[in-house]
Amino acid sequence: MGLQVYLDGRLVDQQDAKVSVFDHGLLYGDGLFEGIRAYNGRVFRLPQHLDRLYNGAKALRLDIPLSKEEMTEALLQTLRANELTDAYIRMVVTRGVGDLGLDPRKCPKPSVIIITASIALYPEEFYEHGLRLITCSTRRNDPAALDAGIKSLNYLNNILAKMETTEAGVPEGIMLSTDGYVAECTGDNIFLVADGRLITPPLHVGNLAGITREAVIELAREQGIETSEELFRTKEVYSADECFLTGTAAEVVPAVVVDGRAIGDGKPGPVTKTLREAFVALTQSDGTPIYP
Numbered sequence: 001m002g003l004q005v006y007l008d009g010r011l012v013d014q015q016d017a018k019v020s021v022f023d024h025g026l027l028y029g030d031g032l033f034e035g036i037r038a039y040n041g042r043v044f045r046l047p048q049h050l051d052r053l054y055n056g057a058k059a060l061r062l063d064i065p066l067s068k069e070e071m072t073e074a075l076l077q078t079l080r081a082n083e084l085t086d087a088y089i090r091m092v093v094t095r096g097v098g099d100l101g102l103d104p105r106k107c108p109k110p111s112v113i114i115i116t117a118s119i120a121l122y123p124e125e126f127y128e129h130g131l132r133l134i135t136c137s138t139r140r141n142d143p144a145a146l147d148a149g150i151k152s153l154n155y156l157n158n159i160l161a162k163m164e165t166t167e168a169g170v171p172e173g174i175m176l177s178t179d180g181y182v183a184e185c186t187g188d189n190i191f192l193v194a195d196g197r198l199i200t201p202p203l204h205v206g207n208l209a210g211i212t213r214e215a216v217i218e219l220a221r222e223q224g225i226e227t228s229e230e231l232f233r234t235k236e237v238y239s240a241d242e243c244f245l246t247g248t249a250a251e252v253v254p255a256v257v258v259d260g261r262a263i264g265d266g267k268p269g270p271v272t273k274t275l276r277e278a279f280v281a282l283t284q285s286d287g288t289p290i291y292p
């Protein structure tokens, strides 16, 4: 028996976890997703992930056929079926099966998919030595066209940007807003440390309201680190003392070179280290228990 996948109310073997070619998630990217992690038998910040998912669904006028409580139960059941305590979780809600036209009224029932997998950790050297980044030429979604806070199944510009990073031989890249402010990275939020202050772009620039971003802001404030949400451009990144990225997969990871410029002394800095340690401690203690 392979991995068990939750698909529309049932647990099915991964080989049988298939959706229709008429699903509008496939035909139009009409749907939403979440990437969540479980640590040490607990799902990290599940209510926050569900709030983001359900708020995105509200924005798309997509009625998720499960309540948040039912979704939580479905997720925990899937983790238990796979006997996982540490996991990467992918929740997907699609508009469901319709006809070949755009009209979502032709899709009577959204689909819910929950995949739980063992997590492929980032190489230890990313944390020890830090990442090299480039600034991508592909811009982040203009929030005037599509709210970047909606974690939709349309990730094409992030994918195009990701290809630029691969071409450049680096693991992540900065994406700018259409007016040239630093928005975030292809799958991570970005922070700077300058003059002892922590700075991250505000959500109105057009980035994802990252769950890790929010946790790091809370941890920084608890540690007495002055923190603010401010617009900045790449030149402020180059002259920062420290730079780091946050995301469910990456957690808190230092960035030490951006577009060929060393950030600070080109080594992971003390504020980054402090916040990484605080975040790792939080992941071990906080969360929804899988096995009550």
Ligand code: PXG
Pocket (backbone or CB within 6 Å): 035, 158, 184, 185, 186, 187, 188, 189, 207, 208, 209, 210, 211, 212, 213, 246, 247, 248, 249
């Ligand atoms: N920005 C974007 C655009 C994201 O997609 C984050 C920031 C970080 O948010 P959280 O809530 O995780 O702190 C994300 C989410 C991957 C991958 O495989 C990562 C995301 C999405 C899809 C795939 O690295 N990250």
